[in-house]
Amino acid sequence: MTIFPEVIRVLAFLIGIIMFVALNAAYLVWLERKEAGHIQRRIGPKEVGPFGLLQPLADALKLMTKQLIEPEGVDAVLFKIAPILVMVPAIMCFVTIPFSETLAARNLDVGLLAIFAFASVNVLGILLGAWGSRNKYAIISAARVVSQNVAYEIPMLVVIVTLVMITGSMNLHDIVTQQSGGFWHWNIFRFSASPLMPVSFLIFFVCMLAETNRAPFDMAEAESELIAGAFTEYPGMGFGVFFMGEYANIVVGTSMATVLFLGGWDCPFGLFPGVHWFLIKMYLLIFTVIWIRWTYPRTTFYGLLNLSWKILIPVSFFNLILTSAMLKVF
Amino acid sequence: MSAFAQTQTGETFVLNLGPQHPATHGVLRVKLVMDGEYIVEADPVLGYAHRMHEKMGENRSWHQFLPNTGRMDYLHALAYNQAYVSLVERAAGIEVPERAEYIRVITSELNRISSHLVWFGAFVLDLGGFSPLLYAFDDREVILDLLESVTGSRLTYCYFRFGGVYNDIDKNFVPGTRAFIARMRERMPMYHALVSKNIILMKRLQDVGPVSADMCRKYGATGPVARGSGIDFDVRKHEPYSVYPEFDFDIPVYYECDSMARYMVRMDEIEQSLRIIEQALNKLPEGPVMAPKVPKNIKPPKGDYYHAVEAARGSLGMRAVSDGSATPYRLKLRTPSFSNLMLFGEACRGMLLPDALAFMGSLDLVIPEIDR
Amino acid sequence: MYTYLKDICVGTWSLLVGLAITIKYFFQPVVTVQYPHEVIPMTPRYRGHTELVWDEDKSSHKCILCMSCQRICPSQCISLDGEKREGMKQKALTKYQLNFTTCSLCGLCVEVCPTDALTFSKDFNLAGFKGEEFVFDLVKRLEEKHS
Numbered sequence: 001m002t003i004f005p006e007v008i009r010v011l012a013f014l015i016g017i018i019m020f021v022a023l024n025a026a027y028l029v030w031l032e033r034k035e036a037g038h039i040q041r042r043i044g045p046k047e048v049g050p051f052g053l054l055q056p057l058a059d060a061l062k063l064m065t066k067q068l069i070e071p072e073g074v075d076a077v078l079f080k081i082a083p084i085l086v087m088v089p090a091i092m093c094f095v096t097i098p099f100s101e102t103l104a105a106r107n108l109d110v111g112l113l114a115i116f117a118f119a120s121v122n123v124l125g126i127l128l129g130a131w132g133s134r135n136k137y138a139i140i141s142a143a144r145v146v147s148q149n150v151a152y153e154i155p156m157l158v159v160i161v162t163l164v165m166i167t168g169s170m171n172l173h174d175i176v177t178q179q180s181g182g183f184w185h186w187n188i189f190r191f192s193a194s195p196l197m198p199v200s201f202l203i204f205f206v207c208m209l210a211e212t213n214r215a216p217f218d219m220a221e222a223e224s225e226l227i228a229g230a231f232t233e234y235p236g237m238g239f240g241v242f243f244m245g246e247y248a249n250i251v252v253g254t255s256m257a258t259v260l261f262l263g264g265w266d267c268p269f270g271l272f273p274g275v276h277w278f279l280i281k282m283y284l285l286i287f288t289v290i291w292i293r294w295t296y297p298r299t300t301f302y303g304l305l306n307l308s309w310k311i312l313i314p315v316s317f318f319n320l321i322l323t324s325a326m327l328k329v330f
Numbered sequence: 331m332s333a334f335a336q337t338q339t340g341e342t343f344v345l346n347l348g349p350q351h352p353a354t355h356g357v358l359r360v361k362l363v364m365d366g367e368y369i370v371e372a373d374p375v376l377g378y379a380h381r382m383h384e385k386m387g388e389n390r391s392w393h394q395f396l397p398n399t400g401r402m403d404y405l406h407a408l409a410y411n412q413a414y415v416s417l418v419e420r421a422a423g424i425e426v427p428e429r430a431e432y433i434r435v436i437t438s439e440l441n442r443i444s445s446h447l448v449w450f451g452a453f454v455l456d457l458g459g460f461s462p463l464l465y466a467f468d469d470r471e472v473i474l475d476l477l478e479s480v481t482g483s484r485l486t487y488c489y490f491r492f493g494g495v496y497n498d499i500d501k502n503f504v505p506g507t508r509a510f511i512a513r514m515r516e517r518m519p520m521y522h523a524l525v526s527k528n529i530i531l532m533k534r535l536q537d538v539g540p541v542s543a544d545m546c547r548k549y550g551a552t553g554p555v556a557r558g559s560g561i562d563f564d565v566r567k568h569e570p571y572s573v574y575p576e577f578d579f580d581i582p583v584y585y586e587c588d589s590m591a592r593y594m595v596r597m598d599e600i601e602q603s604l605r606i607i608e609q610a611l612n613k614l615p616e617g618p619v620m621a622p623k624v625p626k627n628i629k630p631p632k633g634d635y636y637h638a639v640e641a642a643r644g645s646l647g648m649r650a651v652s653d654g655s656a657t658p659y660r661l662k663l664r665t666p667s668f669s670n671l672m673l674f675g676e677a678c679r680g681m682l683l684p685d686a687l688a689f690m691g692s693l694d695l696v697i698p699e700i701d702r
Numbered sequence: 703m704y705t706y707l708k709d710i711c712v713g714t715w716s717l718l719v720g721l722a723i724t725i726k727y728f729f730q731p732v733v734t735v736q737y738p739h740e741v742i743p744m745t746p747r748y749r750g751h752t753e754l755v756w757d758e759d760k761s762s763h764k765c766i767l768c769m770s771c772q773r774i775c776p777s778q779c780i781s782l783d784g785e786k787r788e789g790m791k792q793k794a795l796t797k798y799q800l801n802f803t804t805c806s807l808c809g810l811c812v813e814v815c816p817t818d819a820l821t822f823s824k825d826f827n828l829a830g831f832k833g834e835e836f837v838f839d840l841v842k843r844l845e846e847k848h849s
Contacts, residue, residue, distance in 0.1 A: 039724045040464035042734040140367075215458060216530055295724045296530050296717070298458030300684055303533050311710060394776035397808035461724055468733055475745075482749035482822060488808040496809060500747070524723045529713030626770075626814060 013105040017094045024251050025244035026056040028286065035287065036294045066236030074233065075132040082129030083234070083241035089118040089125075090248035097255050098173045100265040100275035111172040112160060115256065119211065122249060123149040126220070129242070133233035144301060145220040149211055151308040156207035158316040159200045162323050163260055166193040176264030180273065186263040192330070194323040196315075201261045203316050205285075208253035210304070212246060215293035219301055254285040342370055349378045355452060355690075356697025360674070362683075369686055372678050374671055379701040387661030392418055392492070392628050395661065400486040402663065403699040405445040408438040409641035411490040413648045416571055417637040418492050421630035421652060429617040430494035431573045436507065436610045437477060437489065439603040443514070444473040445642040446596050446603075453593070453691040454525055457534055462525050469517055472510050476503060492628060493621030504611055511604050518601060526597065535590040539689030541677050542587055549676075550669040553644025554599065555693055558592035560585040565640040577609045589692035596694070627656055643667050643694055665699045749807045750823040752800060754844045763844055764819035765795045771811035771820065777804040780811060798840040803833055 037044030045052030096111035098104035130142030167175050179186045188201045210217040258281045265278040347360040357378035363371040399414045400407035447470045451463030474484045480499050481489040546556045564581045566574045582598035584591035632654045638647040644666025651660040670693050678686040754763040767784045779801040784793035812820045
């Protein structure tokens with residue numbers, strides 16, 4: 001009965017990952033409001049529960065008690081399937097992400113490829129949702145999201161290709177073990193492979209911000225300059241699921257950045273590696289993502305595309321060529 | 331970079347930037363004829379905040395119109411107070427004591443700084459940066475507390491009277507204002523580092539909304555809008571009133587004609603206002619704050635009078651036609667935002683919608699002032 | 703090529719400076735006052751609704767029913783009523799009705815009163831369910847305060 005422990009293990013990871021993502025999605029809202037508050041020299045939520053910790057519960061209750069209206073003339077299948085298409089790939093990405101030496105649901109040999117394949121489905125979900133809504137403005141906004149995502153996926157994938165060239169493997173577990181032993185082994189400081197590694201990390205981080213539609217690249221949502229964006233027609237919990245999907249994507253993006261560049265579960269001084277270091281690094285990156293949102297104004301759409309096509313792509317290609325040259329020579 | 335429509339595809343639709351909108355600073359309706367993303371025509375529709383102030387001027391006595399002046403442009407209410415009070419003093423020939431004039435200048439300049447801080451916060455909020463709004467409001471609270479300790483109100487001031495001011499400043503005002511000047515001088519570099527030099531904001535504002543000097547003259551735009559297009563005109567310097575000739579301050583003028591120039595004009599104006607307040611505090615004389623023997627039932631002699639002051643938004647003019655009775659025959663206000671708004675209709679042809687909203691933010695409109 | 707690289711470097715530096723400013727404010731204490739748990743006292747000149755001034759010598763208000771405040775109010779929200787009492791030269795004030803729903807707190811009534819019978823109160827926490835609750839009778843309020 002060797003299959004039975006395997007089933008238990010799969011179930012345990014399934015429940016664990018879904019709980020992790022759900023709790024994160026809920027409490028990242030709390031973290032964002034508190035952090036935004038303190039940056040703006042005020043307290044965030046404080047009335048509901050101690051330090052406002054029950055605020056996400058109150059928000060969820062509010063969203064759930066709203067009537068789920070389906071507007072007339074929407075494409076029923078697309079309208080209903082879109083939130084699922086945004087949420088599910090985010091959760092599926094966690095299958096291969098190693099939280100620590102032993103904590104990984106499945107150690108796929110092509111883990112990196114799988115994650116970026118799943119992450120691309122997110123865009124499809126938004127586009128289907130907007131198309132199914134039959135709302136002129138939602139479609140315009142979704143078209144912008146698609147071009148933004150396509151433009152920013154290219155530098156991200158070029159950086160990933162550079163990294164795969166350096167590490168020689170797409171297995172995330174191997175990538176992290178290569179970086180063990182202290183922060184000077186981490187990929188972000190791997191100057192032996194290429195002097196522009198910190199720049200690669202920066203490009204990856206910026207692309208991650210753009211992929212998840214976070215400020216300063218949030219043209220799709222904060223299009224409330226004029227319209228409500230791609231999710232205009234979604235009431236209550238439908239919008240709630242999109243919202244949770246966005247935060248789940250942020251968690252996926254930051255954990256990828258941790259695994260690929262910051263050494264995963266490795267301690268900066270090589271002492272007590274473990275899942276706590278992974279979580280610390282991931283939450284520091286999430287803190288930075290929120291910090292960036294509340295500091296900068298929004299870019300224009302053309303500024304956004306120019307940044308990708310004129311700056312990020314040339315720099316990442318230059319880095320790719322430089323890395324391959326250095327790998328050949330040294 | 332502002333993108334202009336290369337060709338018109340011919341299919342246009344009308345979009346209503348409705349009266350309820352987060353970015354139009356009040357109830358302004360703009361009918362936009364759009365071709366895809368580009369604006370073909372813009373037609374502002376006014377009147378949603380019309381409260382008939384000018385008609386009220388005809389029904390009330392000269393004293394009774396004073397509260398109305400604070401409610402038209404509530405962000406720089408003291409400039410309206412100043413314009414009305416100076417107008418009637420000019421008509422009736424009342425002399426204002428020096429201390430009252432100095433207090434008027436100090437409080438009016440403090441109010442100008444608070445108005446510019448609101449503009450700054452709301453403008454950057456429209457562009458998507460949420461935090462500078464709260465930093466600006468933090469500074470503004472200090473001004474509001476100072477003015478509250480003197481006048482009793484926080485926003486719609488009714489402080490100036492014919493012949494002086496309502497009451498004298500209290501003993502905490504001068505040290506409080508000096509502390510505020512020091513604090514604001516320390517904070518301005520922070521605002522410049524956080525917002526003005528931010529590459530995202532610069533890309534957002536540079537070359538957006540070009541308004542040439544000729545266009546300003548055509549529509550009668552004044553204030554920071556005109557000074558951002560190279561027109562060197564400020565009522566305080568060119569048609570001086572009150573005790574402004576005694577102060578040494580500069581008029582910031584920028585020649586780039588884009589939104590960034592208008593932004594920089596207002597940021598520099600805050601610094602110049604701080605200079606004026608500092609000099610006024612140093613020179614503040616002792617004496618009465620109210621002219622003696624101002625009639626309670628004032629009846630200015632028959633005639634047509636006009637007085638202009640520099641409000642935060644431009645040149646504000648008030649015209650009174652008196653027929654010798656206790657109520658004005660006609661009170662007319664020339665508000666700066668009304669003329670500045672008219673630039674929007676012509677300048678935003680061919681602009682993208684987000685650029686047009688950034689342009690409107692840089693014009694610093696207050697709709698109740700337009701509609702009166 | 704040089705301007706391209708310089709633009710990138712200057713731009714990135716400006717972004718990092720912005721981040722430094724916001725994180726500095728993150729670690730500083732909050733500047734907000736948690737109302738209603740904490741209340742700041744009103745300044746002495748705060749303009750709440752008007753109220754009659756208590757005169758110690760006369761043990762009542764100072765109003766002489768000259769009606770100047772009623773005449774000068776731009777919103778016509780003041781109405782006074784008095785009755786002739788025996789043994790007194792002037793009428794005595796029985797009702798001073800202030801319709802606070804239309805009062806604009808301009809201060810003209812306070813200023814024009816020849817006996818300084820009116821002043822601003824410090825009452826800011828006004829809340830009610832009906833509009834009629836904001837039509838104040840200042841004589842009654844004075845009596846309640848000083849009885």
